[in-house]
Amino acid sequence: MRRDGHSFYSVDVRKTPRLNAILERVNDTRSVDVSDLAGALGVSEATIRRDLQSLSRSGLLVRTHGGAVANDRDGELPTQIKAVRRHTEKGRIGLAAAASIPDGAVIGMTGGTTMLELARALADRRNIAIVTNAVNIGAELIGRPGVHLVVIGGVARPSAELVGPAAEAMLANYHLDMAFIGVDGLTAEHGCTTYDEMEAQTDRAFLQRASRAVVLADHSKLGVVRFAQITPLASIDQVVTDRDADPAQLATLRAAGVHVDVV
Structure with missing residues (x-):
């Protein structure tokens, strides 16, 4: 307020x-x-x-x-504003990411509006476990019969994520087959970045607990650098973005050895 x-x-x-x-x-x-x-x-x-x-x-x-x-005021729009921005592209990204997740997988999901589209794409899946620090993703998936849902606690951010030492301590109890993170900036040189350093640290903890690291980012995030680094690009296995992405940016990501899916 x-x-x-x-x-x-x-x-x-x-x-x-x-x-x-x-x-x-x-x-x-x-x-x-x-x-x-x-x-x-x-x-x-x-x-x-x-x-x-x-x-x-x-x-x-x-x-x-x-x-x-x-x-x-801080460069970051409220989640409900972000939710309607590039909604079609985010929906395609979410569906494509969901298709890559096998039955029986344990996946980690940070917050963000693109991540919310992934959650919606997974809502009717069976035999899948999801660990998330995002309260809106938890609300989307709670009660789904085929989803074993774990919501970790922490300090609340405007992004609807719970971050900080409490979140990271709880994450240490889990092994993730795949971790999906949203970002506010993504470049080959600076890797994955976001607005808040505490959020960046918690996102990094998700990646450290996972066998495979996947970034979901619409085209507006490519070529952008924000305040806090989540991780260098070398820690990322795959990026899923939309077909409006700048070809030059896609080329730099691929040249760095990252698998890039354009949907």
Whole structure:
């Protein structure tokens, strides 16, 4: 909750594709203009002004005279905003990753909206064990008859992940056949990166407990470096991304010896 009483989560962008489109443009261009948005989205400038005001009240952008700019309070969007961004691509990635998991496997899953799509793809599987630190993934899978679910505890992050020493201590009790992690940045030079150092450390613990390490990342994460390194690329066996990925970025990953699936 912000000091002015407005929650960062008060705008339900899932029900408003126009707001999501505005946030996409702000994220990509860092600033937007009312008249440009009105023309691009086919609505009046008055409608755009109301949209920007609503998003500004929720802390998702900063209103300016004639438009708005990105709110870089920490660079990380709330999970519910991320959930509607590139949803189709994330769904394909989740389905492809699920197809690679054999029956009887024990898998680890960190948080993130792409990881949530993997969880949904696994919901009706039988004879599979899932260890996760993400409360939204746990909520998605709890009660599924074919899934043995373990949710580890820790300090709650805006990403819906539970991280820190408590999470890592609990992870030490398990061996994982495969670990699937989401990232906020992925390059051949800097490996897997994210916004928060404690989250990075817990993600690293998942990889250390696994026989095979797989990164799920939509194309917007490739070529990007964030604050905290999770692991160098040499620790990753496979990357699953979508077909809008930059071919040059794919080439650098493959040249580093990582198996890359494009779906």
